[in-house]
Amino acid sequence: MSHPSLKSHYRCILYLKDEGERSLLQPGTRLYGQFVPSTGTVFMTPYPPPSKSFPVVAVIREPTVRRPRHNGLLTVFTNDQLLMTEGVLNNRQVELPIETVYMAASYARTPFSSSEMETLQGKTVTIIGVGTGGGKIAAELARADIGHLKLCDPDRMDFPNISRHEGDLLDVGKPKTQVVAERVYRINPAIRIETYFEDIFRRPPNEIKEILNSHLVVAATDKTAKQLLLNELTLRLKIPCVFGGCYEEALGGEVLYTLPGEKMPCLACLCAGLEQPQRSAKIDYSTATGPEDYQGEPGLHAAIDFVTCTEVLMCLGILLREVPTSKLAKLIDPRFNFILIGGALGAGFYRFRKPFDIFFQPLKGPRKNCPVCGDNRGLLRDVSNSQEYVEGQDAHVRTEDK
Ligand SMILES: [Zn+2]
Numbered sequence: 551m552s553h554p555s556l557k558s559h560y561r562c563i564l565y566l567k568d569e570g571e572r573s574l575l576q577p578g579t580r581l582y583g584q585f586v587p588s589t590g591t592v593f594m595t596p597y598p599p600p601s602k603s604f605p606v607v608a609v610i611r612e613p614t615v616r617r618p619r620h621n622g623l624l625t626v627f628t629n630d631q632l633l634m635t636e637g638v639l640n641n642r643q644v645e646l647p648i649e650t651v652y653m654a655a656s657y658a659r660t661p662f663s664s665s666e667m668e669t670l671q672g673k674t675v676t677i678i679g680v681g682t683g684g685g686k687i688a689a690e691l692a693r694a695d696i697g698h699l700k701l702c703d704p705d706r707m708d709f710p711n712i713s714r715h716e717g718d719l720l721d722v723g724k725p726k727t728q729v730v731a732e733r734v735y736r737i738n739p740a741i742r743i744e745t746y747f748e749d750i751f752r753r754p755p756n757e758i759k760e761i762l763n764s765h766l767v768v769a770a771t772d773k774t775a776k777q778l779l780l781n782e783l784t785l786r787l788k789i790p791c792v793f794g795g796c797y798e799e800a801l802g803g804e805v806l807y808t809l810p811g812e813k814m815p816c817l818a819c820l821c822a823g824l825e826q827p828q829r830s831a832k833i834d835y836s837t838a839t840g841p842e843d844y845q846g847e848p849g850l851h852a853a854i855d856f857v858t859c860t861e862v863l864m865c866l867g868i869l870l871r872e873v874p875t876s877k878l879a880k881l882i883d884p885r886f887n888f889i890l891i892g893g894a895l896g897a898g899f900y901r902f903r904k905p906f907d908i909f910f911q912p913l914k915g916p917r918k919n920c921p922v923c924g925d926n927r928g929l930l931r932d933v934s935n936s937q938e939y940v941e942g943q944d945a946h947v948r949t950e951d952k
Contacts, residue, residue, distance in 0.1 A: 560590045561592070562649065563648070563650075564581070564648045565653070566650060566652055569652065571740075575633075577612050578610065579609070580606045580609055581595060581596055581607055581608040582594065582605065582606055582739075583607045592607060592608075592646075594635075595740075597735075599732075600735055608624035609624075609625060610627070611625050613627045633648040633650065635648055663875060666873050667695060669870055669872060669873050670694055670866075671695055672697055673869050674696075674699075675696055675768060676699075676700040676766070676767045677700065678770060678776070679771035680727055680730040681705070681715060681770065682858070683794055683858045684770030685716035685726065685729070685730045685733070686862075687862055688733070689737065691862070693737060695741075696869075698741065699734060700744045701727045701731055701734075701745045702727065702745075702746040703725070703746075704747065704749040707721045709722055713851060715729070725745070725747040731743045731745050751776065759783075759787060762780075762789060763787070763789070764789060765789070765790070766790050766868055767780060767791045770794065774821075778817060780793075781808065781816050781818055781922060784808065784810065790808065790809050792806075794861040796849055796854050797899070799850075799895075800856075800893055801849070801892070802857075802891055802892045802893050802896040802899060803857030803893070804857070804889065804911075805860050806820060806888045813916065814885070815888070815916050817922075818920050818923065819915040819924075822920060853895070863881060864882070867880075886910035888912075889909070889910055890911045892905065892907035893905070893906070
């Protein structure tokens with residue numbers, strides 16, 4: 551037995567989704583996690599991590615098995631119904647009782663009702679592009695206790711990303727999917743995470759379809775052609791999709807969502823030109839020459855977050871539509887699927903009259919001549935031509951009417 555004083559020095563926390571998951575704690579099971587020296591806490595959980603950043607910290611063994619004495623690798627065993635851990639930490643022999651913490655503790659102050667929580671836990675969301683917007687949305691969905699996330703992005707974290715992305719200097723060089731997956735895992739290791747560190751559109755059509763297969767797709771790439779492709783594919787596959795974008799210097803931004811099967815304009819309708827019913831004014835989205843026209847100058851992270859947070863609320867509203875009492879679900883109205891978001895510095899820019907001018911912009915549509923959702927949608931390209939579509943098409947890129 552170890553010295554009693556050592557017990558008070560350290561704390562061991564075992565994180566489980568719920569009491570039923572105690573069945574995972576069988577002899578031979580590996581527990582992943584980390585020792586946090588500043589708090590003296592050993593954190594451990596049976597859910598496999600998205601990367602090797604969370605090593606095996608303990609192994610569950612029968613009480614009779616002889617235990618190894620590696621520094622940092624602990625043994626977990628039961629002692630009179632009490633879950634205990636034993637081993638060497640910081641070169642000191644320890645024997646500690648394990649405190650089991652269930653996921654509900656993390657969500658004790660969540661604003662969601664139990665039926666909303668249950669609904670969100672049953673949802674899968676695919677995020678295409680986990681840069682500034684997509685990465686933030688993934689983290690926020692994790693904080694809302696989503697059940698399953700699929701993260702897709704072909705890029706690696708680089709120094710210029712530090713000012714806006716989830717992640718920090720120690721993440722430079724890692725795939726962005728890994729950075730975001732690690733963030734999500736640290737918020738809730740019980741969330742199922744799949745990562746695709748690649749351009750998923752280079753895969754065969756049936757595999758693209760499988761990756762997109764979820765309750766919601768978040769189109770957060772910075773390539774307009776791919777946003778348009780996702781518009782087409784998600785409508786075809788009958789998956790709701792949320793699109794977001796910022797204007798130059800994040801003076802403002804916009805969020806559009808589509809709900810297949812419900813009458814509303816799609817991204818292609820918007821890109822083809824938007825007629826505004828009240829003023830008969832026209833936004834011309836047809837004159838830009840490349841995605842950079844739509845992207846604009848980089849904005850302050852806090853200003854971009856303003857747009858991203860609106861996207862997050864729309865995502866949650868869509869996912870919670872089946873819960874009659876959900877207040878977030880009431881945000882979702884097929885007649886108003888386009889939101890313009892003016893930032894702090896947006897007064898006088900575009901349609902924004904004052905700082906923080908946020909409103910649902912009515913759209914006419916679906917447009918009859920829209921190739922994706924209009925009367926001629928029978929002419930849609932087959933999903934199997936998606937690659938040709940991505941590479942062959944000159945993007946209709948949105949720009950602003952001045
Ligand atoms: Zn359309």
